[in-house]
Amino acid sequence: MRKAEKEMTSLTRRSVLGGSLGLGTVGALARPYIANAAATTAEMWWGQGFAEEEDISLKKIVADYEKASGNKVDLSIIPFAPLRQKAVSAITSGVVPDIMETADLEFAALQSWDDKLLDVGDIVETQKKDFVKIAVDSSFLYNGITKKRGYYMVPLRITGWPFHIWRSLVEKGGAKIEDLPKTWDAFLDFFMPVQDNLRKQGIRNIYAYGYQLTANGVDPIATYNAFMIAYGGKDLVTPDGRLHTDDPQVRAAAAKAIERLTTPFKKGYVPPSCVNWNDADDNNAFHSKLMVMDFDGTISTEVAVFKKKEDYNDIVTMGLPLGNDGEPLPAQIITNGAVIPKGAKNVAPAKEFLKYLAQPKLLNEWLKGGLGRFMLPVPELVQSDPFWLKEDPHRKSYAELTLLGPSMPIYEVYNPATAELNGEHAFSVAMFDVMNNGMTPEQAIDKAFKRAEAIFAKYPIQQA
Structure with a gap:
């Protein structure tokens, strides 16, 4: 692992196609969301990629946003195991950044239960119609204090287990x-x-x-x-x-x-x-x-050797086989995203950036820049962009597993008790x-x- 660095800067193929008509034209996708807010800074912690291209792609998105908005994103890229520990410690101490990646299966579910996260439904609603349902549903988490569910995570990418x-x-x-x-x-x-x-x-x-x-x-x-x-x-x-x-x-x-x-x-x-x-x-x-x-999980195994073409081409990526009864098995899908913890000092610019990042066209460019390690949760773009289903057999198998076959969310979405059990x-x-x-x-x-x-x-x- 490289050292942490800090930079300022159940679906079928038919239902996927039929349910993604609301996305609009590519021209509409290309117009980035930028609000006219006073220039200010949001602090963001994010997990380090398995390939350097992932980090480079994220930095580019951040730099493009800063140039377009006049705002700043104080980005810390942290290896994922230390990020898990750092995120929990921050919540416990109350000294938190403005944006955190959900670095494991447990974090968002448990912190939502404890009422430690801000509701980000206003961000989710901006792209809800375009995202695959399982990504949206996986962000709708239970709050043990209010005794109801809310959108406590902004869904940005999904993954399965090939x-x-x-x-x-x-x-x-x-x-x-x-x-x-x-x-x-x-x-x-x-x-x-x-x-x-x-x-x-x-x-x-x-x-x-x-x-x-x-x-x-x-x-x-x-x-x-x-x-x-x-x-x-x-x-x-x-x-x-x-x-x-x-x-x-x-x-x-x-x-x-x-x-x-x-x-x-x-x-x-x-x-x-x-x-x-x-x-x-x-x-x-x-x-x-x-x-x-x-x-x-993910195709991190493949993207880590992307430049070693002999190895990359020697690896075969496969989704789930059929069940022993010959029927398709549901893939358990993990939705990865961002949260805004309570106590964040710069909520407005944090929300501005996440609204920007969650736009389907920009998400697509970000995840493509990261070599497709995480799957884009926007069915229409996955179907229309050759990058996902036509140009690479690893990404094709991965897309079919995560987006085009039967699926279910992780159990933490249903009840955060699962998060404690798995912890x-x-x-x-x-x-x-x-x-x-x-x-x-x-x-x-x-x-x-x-x-x-x-x-x-x-x-x-x-x-x-």
């Missing part, structure tokens, strides 16, 4: 990418014989999977959720905010996910070091070809209980579910 596969390692292991099965379990099982064949060739340091079986960061949470959903457990938490640990189907799916993630580890198909990884370590391990396949990494602890403490998956889930029930009891959601 698979990343080394074609050359698959072939070296005696298989072909074109032979990958189409259903979940068969797809996953495909990679174990690849490792076996590599071992027969005397290659001891390449593993089948790069699963994040750790208790650090976002990756193990999203990985576990995807597996649980694949086995029928998507209703662990429902849109009304209720927990369903008493549902036999959810309980069975939760235990099956634990089994399917821990068994390859115990059999030696996952690097032993994965239990200590942070969110960047699987990327680094994949780039060093420590594993054949990784399951990781404790309860399901990672369940995996450790199986891998290290001799528990069965069912016993580990019983323990995790009891903890979930205790936490959810503290977060009652009043229904509208």
Whole structure:
């Protein structure tokens, strides 16, 4: 990681096309929002990109805004793990910037519950008609003080969890990418014989999977959720905010996910070091070809080697396979955006900048400048701009996963209790209980579910 730097400066393809007519012409998109406000400064904290192009693109947007408005944005670009800690510390102390990126799954949901964020509905409304519904809905969070929902985050980009596969390692292991099965379990099982064949060739340091079986960061949470959903457990938490640990189907799916993630580890198909990884370590391990396949959010894996064309072109990016029943699986979509914390000293210029940044045309240019690591949450532009669906196979697979297939929000949107539960990494602890403490998956889930029930009891959601 580079040091932090500071600069002044469920959708189908048919429904996406049918629901995006309100965007208007490209000419209309090109007119940036600039209010005639007195020149002033807003302080903004943002997460560092995986590729330098992401940071360069953000700085350009900021510089363009400053030139057009006369305002200033005091931009701090911070590695994402320190940003998480810094953001929470700022909220706790009350000494906050004017704009903060939501650097993890928990921050916006928990701070909304505690009434620590300003309602930004006036910003969301300016672009609501053009954004994909899941991005807008994911910004509509519950406030535990007012006992109602509001827009406490400005949605700016979305992401899902694709698979990343080394074609050359698959072939070296005696298989072909074109032979990958189409259903979940068969797809996953495909990679174990690849490792076996590599071992027969005397290659001891390449593993089948790069699963994040750790208790650090976002990756193990999203990985576990995807597996649980694949086995029928998507209703662990429902849109009304209720927990369903008493549902036999959810309980069975939760235990099956634990089994399917821990068994390859115990059999030696996952690097032993994965239990200590942070969110960047699987990327680094994949780039060093420590594993054949990784399951990781965004296409940061790909954009990090964008300039190394041999590696970039050797990686295959794939969305979710079908469920074991042959039906499409919903992708859990994370909406990333910006919040204005209560206590911010420069609310007016902060809102001015976010209204500017949230315009679809400008968002598109920003995210394209960042090599498409995050997906643009504007269906019409993704469909019409060749950058997303025609020019690059990685971005095409990513767009199809995040924007064109069945989807659902993360559980934190439904109830911030999920954020506290995942802050404790309860399901990672369940995996450790199986891998290290001799528990069965069912016993580990019983323990995790009891903890979930205790936490959810503290977060009652009043229904509208």
